[in-house]
Amino acid sequence: MCGAVACAAACGSGSTDDGRLPAAPAGVTAAAGSAASVHVMWDAVSSTPRARYYEVYRGTTKVARVPASEHMVDVTRLRPATHYVFTVRARDSEGRLGPPSRRVRATTPAAVAADDTAPTRPARARGRIVGSREVQLSWSASRDDTAVLSYDVYQGGSKIHSVGGNQTATVLTGLRPGTRYAFSVRARDAADNVSPPGGTVRLTTPGTDDGRGTAPTAFRAKGHRADGAYYLDLSWTVPRTDGVVTEYQIRLDGQPATSLVYGGDAPRDRARYSFYVGRDTGVTHRVRVRARLPDGTWGGFSAERSVTTR
Known part of the structure; x- marks a missing residue:
């Protein structure tokens, strides 16, 4: 990917506080991954309010917190040959914790002494x-x-x-x-x-995906001048997906210009970003943005906007 990577701070996130709690995650499963770990998976909470994090509990003890873009976790440092009960809860951007999922159970196997031999690779995939x-x-x-x-x-x-x-x-x-x-x-x-x-x-996968369902919407672009240089000020509405979007690519004049990689505070509603485009007056730039989706693929591009430096 071309361009510099910018670690952007969240901004422009609106609140949709209507008093409701996130729903309980569905589809929760748990299976032993080793004598000391259990793999827990669940379905994304797609209802409003949207989840910002998922919290995984072993009994009544919180053992993991993962961003909403992830729907599984390996719970480690467990005891061999032990029975465990897990639940998952969603927490929204206002900090409200939803109800627990159904309880799922898993039993770790007995430890195997001095086993350093890996299984053979799965064949005929x-x-x-x-x-x-x-x-x-x-x-x-x-x-x-x-x-x-x-x-x-x-x-x-x-x-x-x-x-x-x-x-x-x-x-x-x-x-x-x-x-x-x-x-x-x-x-x-x-x-x-x-x-x-x-x-x-x-x-x-079959079918067509023109990207409109995964593209940032309400994309806006305008310019400003500071200290003799020109900047583009962008804003857009975050695509609706089954997880949090943490990465965007901005294309300027048909070429990748920069990438935005957010941490745990990725915007949930409205995102904003400003970047340097040069010192020349009277230059018209074309700009658009797309998101990397939680499944690892790129979504569709936003509408393209034109801005002339003045």
């Missing part, structure tokens, strides 16, 4: 299209000197899903139509040894 937003992956079982406890599914270099060691297939949902994806699978044993990845499965 393949996939098929289920719909414009779903794909099915399958693979052959890995071998291990003790037992395969789980399989981790990766999209590119990011872990996005996990299933039990007795499963050799899964369905991935929440994808975008008309988008190319690359998936791979790794096996994990009770000692947390992880196999090399199996073969890459490349799939393109």
